[in-house]
Every structure is written in structure tokens, then in C-alpha cells.
Amino acid sequence: MNGKVESAVRPDDDGRTARAASAAGAGAGSAGDVGAAGTGGVVHAGERGGIKVRERRKVGGGLLGRLYAKHPAQVLIVVSELVLVAVFAVASPYFLDLGNMSALLLDASVYILLALGLTFVIATGGIDLTPGFGMAFTGVIAALAMTKVGGPMGLAIAAGVLAGILAGLVLGVVNGFLVAKLNMQPMVATLAMMLVAWGAALSITGTSSIPLNDFGPFLALGNGKTFGLTNAIYLCILAAVVAHFLLKHTLIGRYALAMGSNEEATELSGVNVQRWKWRVYALAGTFTGLAGVLMASRLASGKPDVGQSYEMYAIAAAVLGGASLRGGNASVFGSVVGAILIATIRNGAVHLGMSDQNQKIVLGIIVLIAVFVDVRRKPKAAA
Numbered sequence: 230m231n232g233k234v235e236s237a238v239r240p241d242d243d244g245r246t247a248r249a250a251s252a253a254g255a256g257a258g259s260a261g262d263v264g265a266a267g268t269g270g271v272v273h274a275g276e277r278g279g280i281k282v283r284e285r286r287k288v289g290g291g292l293l294g295r296l297y298a299k300h301p302a303q304v305l306i307v308v309s310e311l312v313l314v315a316v317f318a319v320a321s322p323y324f325l326d327l328g329n330m331s332a333l334l335l336d337a338s339v340y341i342l343l344a345l346g347l348t349f350v351i352a353t354g355g356i357d358l359t360p361g362f363g364m365a366f367t368g369v370i371a372a373l374a375m376t377k378v379g380g381p382m383g384l385a386i387a388a389g390v391l392a393g394i395l396a397g398l399v400l401g402v403v404n405g406f407l408v409a410k411l412n413m414q415p416m417v418a419t420l421a422m423m424l425v426a427w428g429a430a431l432s433i434t435g436t437s438s439i440p441l442n443d444f445g446p447f448l449a450l451g452n453g454k455t456f457g458l459t460n461a462i463y464l465c466i467l468a469a470v471v472a473h474f475l476l477k478h479t480l481i482g483r484y485a486l487a488m489g490s491n492e493e494a495t496e497l498s499g500v501n502v503q504r505w506k507w508r509v510y511a512l513a514g515t516f517t518g519l520a521g522v523l524m525a526s527r528l529a530s531g532k533p534d535v536g537q538s539y540e541m542y543a544i545a546a547a548v549l550g551g552a553s554l555r556g557g558n559a560s561v562f563g564s565v566v567g568a569i570l571i572a573t574i575r576n577g578a579v580h581l582g583m584s585d586q587n588q589k590i591v592l593g594i595i596v597l598i599a600v601f602v603d604v605r606r607k608p609k610a611a612a
Contacts, residue, residue, distance in 0.1 A: 300551070300560075300563075302549075302550065302551030302560065302563055302602075303550065303551055303560055303562055303563045303566070306549050306550055306551075306563060306566050306567055306570060307566055309570060310566060310569060310570050310573060313570065313573050313574065313577065314573065316577075317573070317576075317577035317580060317581075320577070320580065320581055321577075321580035321581065323580065324576075324577065324580050327457075329576065329580075331454070331457075331458070331459055332576070333569075333572050333573060333576045334458070334459060334461075334462050334569070334572070335451070335459045335461055335462075335527070336572040336575065336576065337465075337568050337569045337571070337572035337573075338459070338461035338462060338464065338465045338523060339364070339461075339520050339523060339524055339527075339539070340539070340542050340543055340546055340568035340569075340571055340572055341465045341468070341469065341546075341564070341565050341568040341569070342464075342465060342468055342516050342517075342519050342520035342523065343360040343361075343364065343516065343517060343520050343539060343540070343542075343543035343568075344543040344544075344546040344547045344550075344564040344565070344567060344568045345468055345469060345472040345516050345561065345564060345565075346360065346401075346512065346513035346514070346515070346516030346517055346543075347360065347513060347540075347543050347544055347547045347552075347564075348472065348476070348547050348550075348552055348559045348560070348561060348564045349472075349475075349476065349481070349482070349485050349509045349512055349513055349559070350415075350509055350510060350513045351489075351544070351547050351548070351552040351553070351554060351556070351559060352476070352482075352485040352486050352488075352489050352509075352552060352556060352557070352558070352559035353485045353488045353489045353492075353506055353509055353556055354488065354489040354492070354554075354555055354556025354557070355408060355415040355506070355509075355510075355556070356415045356416050356419065356544070356554070357404060357415065357419045357510065357513050357540070358416065358419040358420045358422075358423045358540050359400055359404060359419050359422045359423045359426055359514070359517065359540065360513075360516075360517045360520070360536075360539060360540040360543055361423065361536040361537060361538060361539035361540040361541075362423050362424075362426045362427035362430065362536050362537070363397065363400050363422075363423065363426045363514070363517045363521070363536070364517055364520045364521040364524055364535070364536040364539060365426070365427065365430045365521065365524075365532065365533050365534065365535045365536040366396060366400070366426040366427070366429055366430040366521065366533075367393045367394070367396040367397045367400070367517060367518040367520075367521025367522065368393060368430075368521035368522065368524050368525035368528075368531045368532065368535065369430045369433055369434055369439060369521075369525075369531040369532070369533055370392050370393050370396040370433075370521075370531075371389040371390060371392055371393025371396070371521060371522050371525050371531060372389065372439035372441055372525050372530060372531025373389075373392075373433060373439055373531060374388050374389045374391075374392035374393070375388065375389030375392075375441060375444060375447065376389075376439060376441070382444065382446065383446070385444070386444055386446060386447045389444075389447070389522075389525075390447075390522050393518050393519075393521050393522040393525065394515060394518040394519055394522060395518065396518055396521070397514045397515050397516070397517040397518020397519065397520075397521060398511055398514050398515045398518060399514070400422065400426060400514040400517060400518075401510045401511040401512065401513050401514015401515060401517070402507070402510070402511045402514065403422060404418060404419055404422055404510040404513075404514065405506060405507035405508070405509070405510030405511050406507065407419075407421075407422070408506065408507075408510060409502075409503045409504075409506040409507040409510070410503060410507065423540070427533075430533035430534075431533045431534075433533070434531065434533045436533060436534075437533075438528075438530040438531060438532045438533070439530055439531040440529065440530050441525065441526075441529050441530050441531070442529055442530075447526055448526055448529050449526075450464070450522075450523065450526040451523055451524070451525075451526030451527030451528075452526070452527060452529075461523055461527070464519075464523065465565070468516070468519065469561055469562075469565050472516075472561045473561040473562070475512070476559060476561055480505070481505065481508055481509060481512065484500055484502075484505040485505070485509050485559070486556075486557055486558070486559065487500065487557075488500075488502055488505065488506060488556065489553070489555070489556020489557035489558070489559075490556065490557035491557075524536070538589070538592075541592070541593075541596055542568075542571045542592065543568070544596070544599075545567065545571060545592075545595055545596045545599040546564055546567030546568040546570070546571050547559070547563075547564045547567060548567070548599040548600065548602070548603050549563070549567040549570060549595075549598075549599045549602070550562070550563020550564040550565070550566055550567035551563035551564075552564065552603075553603055554600065554603050555603075571592070571595070574591065574592065574595065575588060575592070578591060
């Protein structure tokens with residue numbers, strides 16, 4: 230479920246043998262500490278200077294207990310989602326309506342795509358604030374390319390989708406250059422790029438939208454349904470599977486987690502930290518581009534003013550799902566459920582008649598809770 234730093238010998242991209250640094254590589258240097266961090270507080274006998282330590286369980290036995298011991302953040306967020314659904318279902322008879330559930334998942338789809346990209350960035354201990362208005366920028370680029378390319382509709386749609394994703398990739402590459410190459414603080418660098426992306430979107434469109442009503446097949450991506458589910462959900466499932474594979478089974482995932490645990494030790498082990506960090510931000514930008522394309526399909530237009538605060542929702546989703554803002558830990562499954570949780574809160578708030586202003590207050594509190602949980606979780610893991 231969640232990615233953890235593993236010690237593994239892998240060839241680096243320039244042919245050198247690189248040992249992906251684990252949390253044990255540097256810092257405390259205590260195998261017992263690593264055991265505690267990697268197993269949610271479970272320490273095995275002999276790991277601390279030969280002193281016998283009993284294995285402890287914070288919850289009872291059974292399947293749920295075993296799952297909680299191994300994946301506490303993911304279990305908690307799933308339980309939280311189920312509780313929220315139950316509360317909103319009691320409060321509103323229309324909440325569990327099939328149409329409303331479909332709308333909820335459609336809203337969650339954009340959060341999911343953005344959170345998937347941020348999962349990798351946060352795993353390195355970095356942050357990316359461009360996804361919100363970056364999504365607006367990539368959606369505008371997709372719409373512009375679609376309307377300007379002549380020829381068959383299929384070609385125009387393909388060109389628009391590709392242009393939107395590439396625009397996100399470019400944003401990510403620039404972010405990676407600023408953070409990895411120029412050694413800028415991630416928050417400052419990506420905040421500046423967020424403003425650049427927003428300004429570019431407004432400048433390209435002249436503050437108005439680019440309509441896409443004539444591109445029916447493209448609009449089906451964000452508004453159509455297959456087997457009763459919105460097509461966006463299938464896109465998110467595919468994206469999540471790819472993200473999980475990248476995090477768990479490829480160098481970019483292993484090195485992202487290793488850099489987040491101890492960047493210096495990772496570099497000393499032979500990993501080109503600068504290059505891989507650059508690639509992580511580029512990957513996050515690609516997910517932003519995909520989210521921008523999906524949003525353009527949903528809105529049937531490229532809108533330059535869409536996406537405000539979406540980066541905060543995506544960050545909260547990833548952190549609530551188990552990613553640590555200090556790096557070294559991340560979960561694709563947790564990020565997906567976290568994104569659905571955020572969408573559930575927004576959808577349920579509407580059913581309760583909550584104003585948009587009050588929704589922002591609630592979501593702001595959720596972000597604070599996510600950060601607080603992360604701050605409290607990290608020291609316990611190392612204790």
C-alpha cells in the first residue's frame with residue numbers, strides 16, 4: 230500500500246552501481262530506529278544492542294489489527310471516509326443517490342490526479358504549489374491546440390491532449406530546474422511558477438475561456454459514462470496503477486523515498502540526487518497536465534481562472550493518505566482515498582447547505598489537521 234525506503238542495489242542511469250539509501254544509511258545509524266520507523270512502532274528482538282524487546286501491538290488482533298499495524302495512516306483514512314459517508318447519508322437522503330455519487334467521484338478525479346503527482350514530490354521532502362493554476366494553464370494550452378489544429382477531429386483532439394500533457398511536463402521540468410539545479414527552496418520556487426502559470430493562462434486567453442463544445446468525443450472523457458461510472462474514474466484508476474508501479478517498482482520511486490529519508494546519504498551512495506529530483510518534479514508536472522486536460526473536458530472549455538486552492542486539496546489528500554511532508558514515506562492508495570475524502574467533504578457540505586466561504590474554512594482546517602497529523606506521526610515513528 231505505502232512506499233517505504235528500501236535498501237536495494239541498483240545501477241544508476243550513468244552506469245554506476247548505486248545503493249539506494251535507506252533511513253538507516255545516515256543520521257541516527259541505529260538499526261533499531263529503522264525497525265521502529267518501518268513497521269509503525271514494532272521493534273523485533275535483538276535490534277537494539279541485543280536487548281530483548283517485545284513486539285507490541287497498539288490494536289487488537291485480527292485482520293484490521295494487522296492492517297493497522299502495517300498501514301496505520303491508510304486504515305485511518307479509509308475509516309474516516311466511511312464515517313463521513315455515513316454521517317452525510319443520515320443528514321441528507323440524497324447523498325447516496327447514484328447521480329450524486331457519480332458527481333462526487335467526478336470531482337475527486339481531478340484531486341486524485343494532482344495528488345498522485347504530489348505524492349512523489351512530497352516523498353522527496355519537497356513541495357509543489359503549481360498544480361492548481363498549473364492545471365488551468367495546461368487546460369488552456371490543450372484547448373488552444375485543439376481549436377487551432379486543422380484536419381480531422383480525432384487529430385485535433387489528440388494534438389490538444391498531447392499539448393496539455395506536454396505543457397504540464399514543461400512546468401515540472403522548470404520546477405525541477407529551479408529546485409534541483411539552482412537549489413531554490415521548493416515552496417518559493419513553485420509558488421513563483423504558480424503565478425507564472427496563472428498569468429500565462431490569463432494572457433493567452435485574454436481572461437476569457439476557449440470553448441470546446443464542438444469536440445464531443447473529447448468532452449466524453451470528463452462527462453461521459455461507461456458501465457454506469459464516469460469515464461474520468463477509469464482514467465484515474467489507470468493513472469493510480471501506473472503511479473503505484475512507479476513508486477514501488479522503479480528507480481524514480483525508490484530514489485524519491487531515499488532522498489526524502491536522507492538526501493545526503495543517498496547522494497553519497499552514488500545516486501545522482503540532482504538528476505532524480507529533477508525527474509520527480511517533471512513527473513508531477515505530467516500529472517498536472519493530465520488533470521488540466523481532464524478539467525478542460527469537464528468544463529467543455531479551457532478556463533484560465535480554474536484551479537484556485539486545488540494544490541492545497543491535493544497536498545492535504547497526499548498527507549492524510551500517509552505521505553510525510555518531511556519525506557521518506559508515501560502511499561498512492563492513501564493519496565487516492567485522501568482525494569476522495571476531500572471530495573466527500575465538499576460534496577457533503579453542499580448537501581448541508583454550507584456556503585462556499587464556510588467550505589473553504591472547513592477545508593483549511595482539514596489541511597491544518599493533515600499537517601498536524603504528519604508532525605505527530607513522524608516523531609512516533611522514530612521513537
